[in-house]
Amino acid sequence: MRFFAFGLIALPIVEIAIFIKVGQTIGLFPTLALIIGAALLGGVLIRQQGLSVLTQLRNNVSAGRMPGKTIADTMMIGLAALLLVLPGFLSDFVALALLLPPVRSWIYKSLASRVTVVDATTATYRRQDPAASRNEGVIDLDDEDYRPR
Template sequence: MTRLLRFIPLLLLALPLIEIALFILVGRAIGVLPTLGLVILAVVVGGFVLRQQGLGVLNRMRTNMQTGTLPGQTLFDGMLLALAAVLLIIPGFLGDFVAILLLLPPVRAWLYKTLTRNITVVQTTTSYRSASPSDATPPHINGPGTIDLDDDDWQRK
């Protein structure tokens, strides 16, 4: 893993060079105006994907929270869809290719399964715990969801 980390600066330097080379190759193959048209089309599609998929992910997260299921895969999908939209908005054919792959649900599912293979998700809940076992209920609480305050404990703004 540490060997891979050494190559990150080299990769960050190589990516713009690869994008420039792809612009030149595509420009030679189809011409300058169609190449620019593809770049503009990718920006428009990226903005549309960001808007549509973002709202869809928010709705799926809301549904997951209402049903009480963990929204892990939904959050991961949302993150990858946002990354795909950003890659489409940034000019470049390599980024567009990666973005198109990330837009495919089987690719996102495979990435999620691969990255979470060795991760165990533990669901926890929050609850009140008394400092001493003999004190079953904290002071000023009269039943579930009710907090009894004295006149000095609150103020109206």
């Protein structure tokens, strides 16, 4: 929790310092153009990568595989989108890095080596005979057993 609070304070300070240094080096308008260009490039990459991840997720679910990597990719793309909304070079750099599939794969592998997945499903599914399920809950009446109201 301490590191999170420190990060909330330090990130804007670092972003402002980088803005100032880049602005002094290349000027105001090129600096603003870089920030806007990074946001536009990020938007295009997010759309492309997001659609790709949705296709992979659909394929994993239909094949009956655990979509762990696909879900992790989706979360990292969402984090990249959040970071692209924040103005600044450091957050844009991290966001654009998260949009690259090799970087996401490396992060996933390093995190997956520390996590153990346990299948905790306890439900069992029983396939019933369709003919038996049709007769279940049906009461067959003869003509003499039926009385209109």
